[in-house]
Amino acid sequence: NAGVTQTPKFRILKIGQSMTLQCTQDMNHNYMYWYRQDPGMGLKLIYYSVGAGITDKGEVPNGYNVSRSTTEDFPLRLELAAPSQTSVYFCASTLGQTYTDTQYFGPGTRLTVL
Template identity: 90%
Template sequence: NAGVTQTPKFRILKIGQSMTLQCTQDMNHNYMYWYRQDPGMGLKLIYYSVGAGITDKGEVPNGYNVSRSTTEDFPLRLELAAPSQTSVYFCASSLGTGRQNIQYFGAGTRLSVL
């Protein structure tokens, strides 16, 4: 099993450019999440999804959009990149509720906006 796969691993954007961070999981998990990790701040939840076609905002959704057309994929879109979006982005997935709520993380995407 590949688990949670994120692409790209690194990206440099210019201010105002757009891009999509890809995330796919092969564990047939219902729940998927996008986090950003800033130094000393831990992980902050951007968006999450409880199943195909259902998404909701997390703590820090401004400047981002998501979609969930399939169980496997949960792309994160940055429409107008800003320096404040320089961060490491992690995608995660989990099977469901209770004892199945163990989140498995991808390797991350390091994004710099200059």
């Protein structure tokens, strides 16, 4: 099992550009999450999904969109990138809800918006 994989590892965007952060898990997990981690801060939940076709907003969804067409994939879309979106983005998954199951994290994507 590869676990949770994310691409790209690093990306530099110009203000106003768009991009998609890819996340894939091969553990057949139902729940998937996108977090962002700003320097010196904890993780903040952007979006989550409880299964294919079902997504919902987390704490900081503005400026992002997600889709979940398959169990394995949970891409995060940034439209009109802004400097405030400079952060490290982590994708995570669990089989069930996080308060019952271990959360597995991907290696992260470091995004800089200039």
